[in-house]
Amino acid sequence: MSDLQNAIPQQHELDKQLNAQTSVLEAAQIDRQLDMCGCVLSVEVVPETGSTNADLMARLHDLQGPVLRIALHQTAGRGRAGRTWHSAPGGMLMFSIAWRMSKPAHALTGLPLAIGVVLAETLQQLHIPVQLKWPNDLLRDGKKLAGILVESASDQAGKTWVVVGVGLNLSISAELEQQIGREVADAPWLANMDRNRLMAILTNALAAMFEQFDQQGFTPFLPRWNQLHAYAGQMVQIIDHGQVLHRGVALGVDLAGCLVLQTQQGQVTVLSGDVSLRPLDTEQ
Numbered sequence: 320m321s322d323l324q325n326a327i328p329q330q331h332e333l334d335k336q337l338n339a340q341t342s343v344l345e346a347a348q349i350d351r352q353l354d355m356c357g358c359v360l361s362v363e364v365v366p367e368t369g370s371t372n373a374d375l376m377a378r379l380h381d382l383q384g385p386v387l388r389i390a391l392h393q394t395a396g397r398g399r400a401g402r403t404w405h406s407a408p409g410g411m412l413m414f415s416i417a418w419r420m421s422k423p424a425h426a427l428t429g430l431p432l433a434i435g436v437v438l439a440e441t442l443q444q445l446h447i448p449v450q451l452k453w454p455n456d457l458l459r460d461g462k463k464l465a466g467i468l469v470e471s472a473s474d475q476a477g478k479t480w481v482v483v484g485v486g487l488n489l490s491i492s493a494e495l496e497q498q499i500g501r502e503v504a505d506a507p508w509l510a511n512m513d514r515n516r517l518m519a520i521l522t523n524a525l526a527a528m529f530e531q532f533d534q535q536g537f538t539p540f541l542p543r544w545n546q547l548h549a550y551a552g553q554m555v556q557i558i559d560h561g562q563v564l565h566r567g568v569a570l571g572v573d574l575a576g577c578l579v580l581q582t583q584q585g586q587v588t589v590l591s592g593d594v595s596l597r598p599l600d601t602e603q
Contacts, residue, residue, distance in 0.1 A: 344389055344514050352519035356526035360387045360416065369395035371415035372468055372484040379472055379480045382417055385529075387522055389414040410505075412487040412518065418529045420479045422536075424471050427479060429537025429576035431455045431469045431591070434483055436543045437528040438465060441521060447506050450549035453569070453578045454591040457487075458549050459504035464488055483525070537574055545571040554599045555580070557589050565589060566599070 346362040353360065363386065368374055371388045373395070378386075390413050420427060431454055439449045439457055442464075449457045449464055457465040468484040489510035491503055509517060531539065545551065550569045557565040557580070567582035578589040578596065 344391065344518065348515035349387075349389075349518050349522070352516060353526075354523045356530060357519065357523040360385045360522060360526060362386075362522075363388045365390050367392045367394065369393065370484075371413060372470060372482050375415050375417040375482045376470055376472065379417065379474075379482075382419075382480070385419070385526070386417045387414060388417075389518065410488070410490050410492065412485070412489060412514070412521075414518070415482055415484040416522070416525060416529075417480060417482045418526075419474075420481055420529070420533050422479060422533065423477055424473055424479045426536070427471065427481065427532075429540065429572075429574065430481065430532060431467055432544050432572060432576045433528055433532050433537055433540040434467050434469070434485075434525065436540045436547065437524050438467070438485065438487075438521065439547050440543070441524045442506075442509075445509065445512075445517075445520070447509060449547075451544060451547040452549050453572060453596050454576070459506070461549070462502050462504035464504040464506065485521075487521075537576060541572065541574060548572075550596070550598055556597050556599055557594050558597055559594045564594065569596070 344364045346364045349364075350358075350362045353362075361384065365388070368390045370393055371390050375382075375386060375388055391409070393413050420430075432451075435451045435455055435457060439451055442449050442457070447459065447464075449459050452458050452463075455467040455469070456463050457467075465485060465487040469481060470484075471479050471481045473479050487509075488503055488505040490507055491505040528540075548569070548571055551571060553569055554566065555569045556563050557578075565580055565582055565587050567580035567587065570579040570581055570586070572578055573588065576591065578591075580587045580589060
């Protein structure tokens, strides 16, 4: 057997050890890397749970401050409109943040889009080219790389707790892709990065975003979202429960986070709700 053949199993073993090291998530390691914005969060890491969003939503009345909850595996992860979020241990980052906003819920309509902007910009700084699909998906090469789920509950003081769930694909197997039912994107470069460092970078960026949004609303994020818009100037259709509601050219979003379409009948403003955007020339 050649030296090269001997080296192959050794390299595979080294790769496995590296992946094991980089995929370890520890609350204390993350906490030490949080900046002045991120350090207000209490960090929790659990090996498995049903849904980090559901966990935090159930605890809102008892929370004393912002919480970051990370699960190595979710058995009942959820996306928008009650869709199932498929996951595999080690293959993605799955976390939720509970944050108390000073504004009432009706003033937070652009928040999911602001979250997308900050996640996209942070990933670009980590050399992952991404774009945004309205209202809450991050795309890489036209395929879904990450999804965002935002839930909220008002408190007696007129303020709003928001729980933001993020699922970010790092290394997706063919088996998991079959479960999902379509091609998705992943980011092997990030999969080899120290997970605690990656989680701290994302948390710091999101914490700063919450503070800025609470003070300034969606205004500073609007041009940034439109710059990252995956389907700007393209023909798209808006689907609601399998029915086409609108067809037109996607112009961008407005200050309320609504999508603006140029249709044959004129401009139409689309609220997010449970509707979905589809480019006319693909099945995405």
